[in-house]
Amino acid sequence: MELETYIVNAFADAPGRGNRAGVVVSPEHPPEDVMQIVAADIGASETAFVAPEERAWNIRWFSPLKEMSLCGHATLAASRVLFGKEPLIDSLVFRYAGGILPVQRYPDDSIGMDFPLDDYMRCPPVAAFDDFFGPLRVTDCICGRRTGKVIIVTDEGTDLRTIAPDFNRMVEYRGLCGSGIAVTKASSVYDFESRYFNPWAGVNEDPVTGSVHTVLARYWSERLEKKTLAAFQNSSRPGELLLTVGDDRVEIRGKARIVLQGTFFP
Template identity: 40%
Template sequence: MQLEFYQVDAFSDRPFSGNPAMVYRLDTWLGDDLMQTIAAEHNLSETAFVVREGQGWHIRWFTPTAEVPLCGHATLASAHVLFDIYKEPAERLEFISKSGPLSVSREGGRLWLDFPAIEPAELGVTVEVERALNVQAVDVLGSNKLMVVLDSEQAVLDCQPDMLALARLPWQGAIVTAKGVKHDFVSRYFAPAIGINEDPVTGSTHCNLIPYWSKRLGKSSLTAYQCSKRGGELFCRLDGDRVKIGGNATLVASGTLMLG
């Protein structure tokens, strides 16, 4: 069996920045173990598999070590492949996922994710969290992910977590964030517990970040920058119980996987 794959840099308008994701458009599902093995072979933060179901698409995402319930950048990458490689005619793609219905639309030259808003709850600053991240926290919140607010963009840039200690905390990963200098807010995301020490640009964390910063800054449209080494810019809107996350995507590689 031979399978075509496409590598896309999401949240970037040029190669070698943003967040790389591998995308497979399948006719039928592969076994879970095989999809996990393929993701481990590519060794990117996410490999996405999509299968057409009815008028939409079923999407699943795998890190090198685990399947995850939601991934933004690999959904953006998948939409880019379906629009640009497979010439899907619609301006909006509907996806079925473990996190419910999702969609990606083309608007004004960008792709826009439509994801659930996840408002984090106050947890309070603890020594355990500060030591794991090696930071002085202004505030600590949590939902499916830990979110730690710092006092400046520079503090986010300077963050150097203890990955072993961070992996022992009871969250999928940890966001550090602060008010930005050129953008409304900045962030970084660390998830060593699922095989990703630092994710370059993470759409799903903005499900938490957008409600928080929208309330704090008193605005529903925001610009964001994930200041990892590769970096990526995101355009954000809060729309009731949904968030809209806009960005660009760039195809950087394609090939064929040989299976037996």
């Protein structure tokens, strides 16, 4: 078996920035155990596997440890690969277990992905957060109803880059935030900034994360009373996202760059 494989920096258009994703394109999906092995060997936070399906593309996402229900940055990476293979098209559709994800390419070569907007509920901060992050001023705490992702809101004066999580304590924890946890704040340059951690999926820090922005978009849209939001994920490999919020959908828009192309031999 030979698999056409790419490494793509998502939500960035330069080396060393954005979220590195694997993309595997094949006539049909390999067996699940093979996809998991490939994702573990590629070692990116997620690898997208895409295969053609009735004028669309079936997509599945795997972290190094398990299959994921939704992944924004790997979808963006897969879109960049497919638009490169078919330069005359400006739209495509992905099918996944939860429905469809329409994708649009814009004249500036950015790519917009139409994702379901996640609602949220407020949840009280738990004592384990202090174990994870040390002293952190928490002004709000929410949990995505669909994604299960926990988001801690802190004040604008917090420097997110100084947060140094204790990943050993995090991965041992079994409770509220087993689907991942973000820290976010309002920003003087963007509308908001964030960082996102998910050692429970084998990814200590995910540099730029589309799926958590399905929750962040609703929260900050309501708080700032804006439908278009500029977001910045302030990791060591930072990235920018443009969010357009509708009633139950959000367009997550960004750029991506292919940095490696080759063949994987599982």
